[in-house]
Amino acid sequence: MRAFNIWTENFNMLYRMRFDNTGKIPCIACHSSPHAVYPAFNEFDKNRDNIQPLQYQGAPLPIGAEMRCEVCHIVKMDRRSFHHSNMFKAFRNKQLLK
Numbered sequence: 001m002r003a004f005n006i007w008t009e010n011f012n013m014l015y016r017m018r019f020d021n022t023g024k025i026p027c028i029a030c031h032s033s034p035h036a037v038y039p040a041f042n043e044f045d046k047n048r049d050n051i052q053p054l055q056y057q058g059a060p061l062p063i064g065a066e067m068r069c070e071v072c073h074i075v076k077m078d079r080r081s082f083h084h085s086n087m088f089k090a091f092r093n094k095q096l097l098k
């Protein structure tokens with residue numbers, strides 16, 4: 001089966017075009033571009049595609065993962081699912097970190 005134009009209704013439904021529940025923060029701001037989602041593995045250098053999260057939060061995970069809300073917020077944030085509810089779960093994809 002061809003995936004092209006089947007998984008998404010239209011262009012604006014593409015991951016790279018979409019935003020979290022605020023409607024203001026693009027998915028790619030926290031998860032990176034479609035072909036290098038954090039933690040991305042680059043065969044030329046393990047963390048070549050993880051420089052942004054390593055620089056801002058010291059871990060190659062999506063921005064804000066494991067309640068690192070202080071990457072963007074200067075006051076302590078509560079657990080309301082404001083950005084999107086997946087954000088409040090522990091990061092799952094740990095085998096990529098080895």
Ligand code: HEC
Pocket residue numbers: 015018019020025026027028029030031062063064065066083084086087088089090091092093
């Ligand atoms: C403000 C930052 C931020 C934005 C914006 C954001 N996310 Fe997330 N997202 C996270 C964090 C942090 C996690 C939790 C860590 C993880 O599981 O990857 C997460 C988790 C997820 C997960 C679960 C991954 C798993 O394996 O359990 C999916 C799927 C996801 N996000 C998709 C999206 C999509 C699609 C958008 C845009 C519509 C988006 N996210 C926008 C930060 C964000």
Ligand code: HEC
Pocket residue numbers: 022024025029030063064067068069070071072073077078079080082083087088
């Ligand atoms: C990528 C940067 C980023 C990260 C990481 C992030 N936030 Fe936010 N957050 C924002 C921005 C930008 C706004 C303002 C959105 C708007 O103006 O609608 C916001 C707004 C909010 C608000 C609503 C405004 C308020 O002051 O009550 C809540 C609640 C919130 N975030 C919770 C969290 C929590 C909890 C986390 C950590 C799990 C988190 N955020 C991580 C950027 C971020």
